Amino acid sequence: MLKLDSHASGQHFLHIPGPSPVPPRVLRAISYQTIDHRGPEFGQLGLKLISGIQKIFKTTQPVIIFPSSGTGAWEGAMVNTLSSGDLVLMYETGHFATLWKKLADRLGIKTEFISRPSGDNWRYGIDPHLIEERLLKDTNHQIKAVCVVHNETSTGVTSDIQAVRHAIDNAKHPALLIVDTISGLASIDYEHEKWGVDVSISGSQKGLMMPPGLGFNAISPKALEANKKSNLIKAFWAWDEILESNKNGYWPTTPSTNLMYGLHEAMEMIMTEGLDNVFKRHDRLAKACRAAVAAWGLELQCQDSSVYSPVLTGVVMPQGVNADDVRKVALERYNLSLGTGLGKIKGHMFRIGHLGDCNELALLGALSGTEMALKATGIKLTGSGVVAAQEILQ
Amino acid sequence: MLKLDSHASGQHFLHIPGPSPVPPRVLRAISYQTIDHRGPEFGQLGLKLISGIQKIFKTTQPVIIFPSSGTGAWEGAMVNTLSSGDLVLMYETGHFATLWKKLADRLGIKTEFISRPSGDNWRYGIDPHLIEERLLKDTNHQIKAVCVVHNETSTGVTSDIQAVRHAIDNAKHPALLIVDTISGLASIDYEHEKWGVDVSISGSQKGLMMPPGLGFNAISPKALEANKKSNLIKAFWAWDEILESNKNGYWPTTPSTNLMYGLHEAMEMIMTEGLDNVFKRHDRLAKACRAAVAAWGLELQCQDSSVYSPVLTGVVMPQGVNADDVRKVALERYNLSLGTGLGKIKGHMFRIGHLGDCNELALLGALSGTEMALKATGIKLTGSGVVAAQEILQ
Structure with a gap:
């Protein structure tokens, strides 16, 4: 039998910013017997899933469900809308924006990465003015898409997607707006259609409280038009055949x-629960988590209070402390998984996830474990983060 | 709550040729709580999975596990080894060979489809002489790969992969041998390494007794060499990064x-159970199933007894009978799912799956249901298939 219980007793506290803990109801559902994916029962389920996921994306436009990770959904979005050598404007918000750029580069797309002149992108959200400025200079419309990350999972920063839309509109630029909301969807308000996003990309293992393995593309009419002209090769990811079969739920x-x-x-x-209540719950837990970090006397990765992420909190370590040492203690002594720093900030910070199926006591348990692990690593804390978080939550 | 129980009582008999029924142990395992895919516990699991799947493919060479369907694994095999405009030789064994060709066409690969001169490919296995003949004519080695289906799920024909290897060797041709064993693996003997296959493609929902959602590529050293020269765009499917991470189980x-x-x-x-015992069980159940079809006085889709599939049996309908009418009765009256005819043989035949977690009584139940559905559709049977199958099994 598969053994995943290396710890002696009690539940595992999974507080990485995704995969998030999966509710028992969902785990039980995935363990139902497999059925014929071409039979009538599956067709009915398929139609329900498509209309359900449209409500989550707040759209009446088509949403594709891929059997893939979020990276697959990135690839799906790009190969369906772009052509070889197309220039796309991307914005460096953190590690995932960087990975997405790398993926686009591999696909034969030309990428241009916008960075703040100060070079501290990984601590701030998107500055829409930088996008607008760049688009205004692109008078012959070489830029085919603007690609941004809604919630940057590596830093804990949630950018304003409507402001990006306005930047594109202000520049009167025809570029597509492609948004990664892999860790934003179903945790933070997201309106694919109202905000005028052309392709919204997501995955199952974050706000949707699912194991990893499903990827999503929500698609505007403009993106469907672009699809017809796109020459990047596509077969498995090709929207056209999927949309045709999806009409009947297959x-x-x-x-x-x-x-x-x-x-x-x-x-x-x-x-x-209600989507708005889900968003409020995430906001409230995030606020409590930040209060804990402040009480500890530690610094947040995000330096702009207007874009703090409701999904996760990045905690910066004092000079000389390796964040992964704290994580190791948390895991080995307290059965708590915290997210590692990714890319260039590895070791300098860790991440506390408070997304998906998370509530007050789960967060307080995680904060207690984090607090004890910080102390055990020799960090001098200025106060109790747990008490500070309780004050927000009670 | 999700409702998948439209039938009043008793278990569903899932006898399509995949997804095959998933054993309760496996269903329970997939419902374990999700863990950190970057944590130490997952790394250990990852290493075990990789060495386990190598044993299933009978190889010491690398095997990639994709979070995808079998179609994704097809795409992975092609984009990692081939270049735009490369010519590949494919062999028309049935619907899945046709779909694979279509996928290759979409990827910008030139495909040449070998068909038997008699035009009855969908009822026979691969004729290796036709491959050898074609390769011998290709004196300047334009053909970069030979792509064949091991077990053609649409017809119930299992081709001899070693004979294809010998055909390539006899022609002294350097083409890669790429084999789809999506429905063959873990049901029929398959030796990726000994048979000299360069890329073996498979999926989780057949002999591996799993739900759909995992795809596989087993990779020879020659395929890894081809990977370095291949220019088809690849990011999500790219072997290089996966193999690098896989070293540590991630x-x-x-x-x-x-x-x-x-x-x-x-x-x-x-x-x-032992791989060889699994293969023997499949052989035995298939023999019983064919005995039933013979007793009914119906024709098998496969016309060559040396290549009958141990995985599924294709049953051809008498003139004027729509196979899907039989399937409808089987599903609605007896809670039995049979496989539909695919592509050009839709309506002309149906398929009985006897793969994966299947045993004597499951098969006899399915045959009983099929027998009653055949009669209910007005087909005159020459005898009892169930009795004939029992004679094989007792």
């Missing part, structure tokens, strides 16, 4: 049936 | 953690 290739059972269940839970 | 992008729990469990079950 997929042209074999869908990930059991994860889809879980998606059905997770969406029902989210809609029962 | 993946560069988010792996499908919960399906991987199931893979661990399924491989343990298969190895406990």
Whole structure:
């Protein structure tokens, strides 16, 4: 039998910023017996899933469900809308923006990365003025898409997507707006259609409270038009065949049936709580988490209070402390998983996830474990983060 | 709550040729809580999975696990080894060979489809002489790969992969041998390394007794060499980054953690039974199924007894009978799913799956349901298929 219980007793506290803990109802749903993905019962489920995920993206436009990770959904968005050698404008918000750029580079797309002149991008959100300025200079419309990350999972910064839309509109530029909301969707308000996003990209293992394995593309009519002209090669990711099969609730290739059972269940839970209540809960837990960090006397990775992430909090270590030492103690002594620093900030910070199926006591448990691990690593704290968080939550 | 129980009572008999029924142990494993895919526990699981799947492919060479369907694994095999405009030789064995050709066409690969002169490819296995003949004519080695399907799921024909290897060797041709064993692996003997296959492609939802959602590429050293020269664009599917991460049991992008729990469990079950015993069980059940079809007085889709598939049996309908009518009765009256005819043989035949977690009584139940559905559709049977199958099995 598979052994995943290396710890002696009690539950594991999974507080990385995704995969987030999966509710037992969802876990039970994915363990239902597999059915015929071409039979009538699956077709009915397929139609329900598509209309359900449209509500989550707040759109009436098509949403594709891929049997893939979020990276696959990135690739799906790009190969369906762009052509070889197209120039896209990307914005460096952190590690995931960087990975996405690397992916685009591999796909044969020309990428231009906007960075703040001060070079401290990984601590701030998107400055829409920099996008507007660049687009205004692009008078012959070489830039085919603006690609941005909604919630940067590596830093804990949530950028204002409407402001990016306005920047593009102000510049009267025809570029597509492609947004990674992998860790934003179903945790932070996100309006694919109202905000005028052309392709919204997401995955199952964050706000949707699912295991990893499903990726999403929500698609505007303008993106569908771009799809017809796009020459990047695509077969598995090709929207056209999927949209055709989706009309009847099916997929042209074999869908990930059991994860889809879980998606059905997770969406029902989210809609029962109410999307707005889900967002409020995330805001409140994040505020409590930041109060804890402040009480500890530690610095947040995010330096702009207007873009603090409701999904995760990045905690910067004092000089000379390796954040991964804190994480190791947290895991080995207290059965608590914290997120590692990624890319160039590895070792300098760690991340506390408070997304998906998270509540007050789960967060307070995680903060207690983090507090004890910080102390055990020899960090002098200025106060109790747990008490400070309780004050916000009670 | 998700409702998948439209039928009043008893278990569903899932006898499509994949997804195959998933054993309760595997279903329970995939419902374990999701863990940190970058934590030490997952790394250990990752290493176990990789060495386990190598044993299933009978190879010491690398095997990639994608969070995708089998179609994704097809795409992975092609974009990692080939270049734009490369010519590949494919062999028309049925619907899946046709779909694979279509995928290659979409990827910008030139495809040449070998068909038997008699035009009845969908009822026979691969004729290796036709491959050898074609390769011998290709004196300047324009053909970069020979792509064949091991077990053609649309017809119930299992081709001899060693004979294809010999054909390539006899022609002294350097083409890669790429084999789709999506529905062959873990049901029929398959030796990736000994048979000299360069890329073996498979999926989770067939002999591996798993839900759909994992795809595989087993990779020879020659295929790894080809990978370095291949110019088809690749990012999500790129082998190089995955192989690098796999050294420590991790993946560069988010792996499908919960399906991987199931893979661990399924491989343990298969190895406990013993791969050879699994193959013998499939042979025996298939023989019983064919005995039933003979007793009914119906024709098999496969016309060559040396290549009958141990995985599924294709049953051809008498003139004027729509196979999907039989399937509809089987599903609605007896809670039995049979596989539809695919592509050009839709309506003319149906398929009985006897793969994965299948045993004598499951098969006899399915045959009973099929028999009653055939009668209910007005087909005159020459005898009892169930009795004939029992005679083989008792």
